[in-house]
Amino acid sequence: MSHKTMKAFTFKRYGKSPELGFDDVDYPSVNADEILVKVYAAGLNPIDNMILTGIFKPVMHFKLPATLGSDLSGVVIAVGSGVTRFTPGDEIFASIFDTGTGSLAEFAVVPEKAAAIKPANLDFVQAASLPMVSLTSWQALKERAKIQMGQKVFIPAGSGGIGTLAIQLAKHFGATVGTTTSTANVGWMHQLGADEVVDYKKQPFENVLSGYDIVLGTIRGDAIEKSTQILKPGGKIVSLVGPLDVAFARARGLNFFLRFVFGLMSRKIMRLSKKRGLTYSFLFVRPDGDQLNHIGKLIEAEQIKPTIDKVFPFSEAKNALAYLAEGHAKGKVVVNMQE
Incomplete structure (x- = not known):
C-alpha cells in the first residue's frame, strides 16, 4: 500500500532561521470527533509569525516540523464516526489555533466543535479571513x-x-x-x-x-x-x-x-x-464553532464585513507571511490554496 502524503507549509525550528518551506507530510486521519477538510483558503495572523520566534514554545505544543496557519475555509471531504453536525460536501470555516496542527496545507483536520458553515454571502477567501x-x-x-x-x-x-x-x-x-x-x-x-x-x-x-x-x-x-x-x-x-x-x-x-x-x-x-x-x-483565542456560527449570521445580515488587503497563492505563502510581518496590511492577508 502506498504512503499517502500532501503538501504543507512548515517550519522546522524556532528563532532566527525557522526554515520555512514546503514539505510532503502525512495525509491526515480523522478521529471520531473531527472532520477532514480540503483547504480552499487560509487566513494569516500576526501570531503565526510570533509562533516562529519561540515566544509561545512553553505554551503551545508543536511537533516539529509543524504546519503553520490557524484560519481556514474549505469543503468537508470526510467525517469522524461521532460527527453529527457536518457531512461531506459542506462548506465550512474554522480556526484550528492551538490544536497542534496547521491550516497552510492541502487538507486539514478540524475538531467538529471548532467548525461552522461558511456564510452564504462570502467566498472562501473572505471566509478564511475571519475566524481568528x-x-x-x-x-x-x-x-x-x-x-x-x-x-x-x-x-x-x-x-x-x-x-x-x-x-x-x-x-x-x-x-x-x-x-x-x-x-x-x-x-x-x-x-x-x-x-x-x-x-x-x-x-x-x-x-x-x-x-x-x-x-x-x-x-x-x-x-x-x-x-x-x-x-x-x-x-x-x-x-x-x-x-x-x-x-x-x-x-x-x-x-x-x-x-x-x-x-x-x-x-x-x-x-x-x-x-x-x-x-x-x-487573552489567547480559543476555537469555537458556536461563536463562529453567531458571527456568520452577523456577516449574512451584513452587520459586519470582512476586509481583505492582499491575497497570495499557496506557492507564495512565505511572501505572504513576510508581507504581514511588515505591519502595513489594511485588513487581512489570505493565502488562496485553490489557484
Missing part, C-alpha cells in the same frame, strides 16, 4: 471585558486585520469606539464605524482620548502601558499580544517556573493597572 480575528474580538469584548451598550472602547491600529473587525463588532455591541491610524486611513476608519479617530502621525493618542472603559491590546511595545492613561478607574485592558500573565499560566496548567516568568513579564503593566484601579489580562 472575529473569535478574538468576540471573546475579548464580550466574554472577558463584558462590554455594555454605551461604553467606550479603544481599539488601536484600526486598519489592521484585528482592528477592522473589532471596530465593527464593538459598534454592533453598542459601544463608542476610538482608534488610531495613519493620515490616509482616517476617513476609512470613520466609515467602518469608529467615533474618535486619532492620526498617530500627528499626535499621541493618550493626549487626545479619555474616559475609556475598555482597551484592546493589539500592538506590541509601550502602547498598552500608555493606554492605562486613557482608561477610567474600573477600566479593563485585554491584550492579545502580551505580556503574558500569571492567570494565563494558571489557566494553561503551566508549572511554577512559567508562572513566575509570566509574572515578571507582566509586572510593569500589573503595577500600572493597580495604581489606576484597572484590570489587565492576556
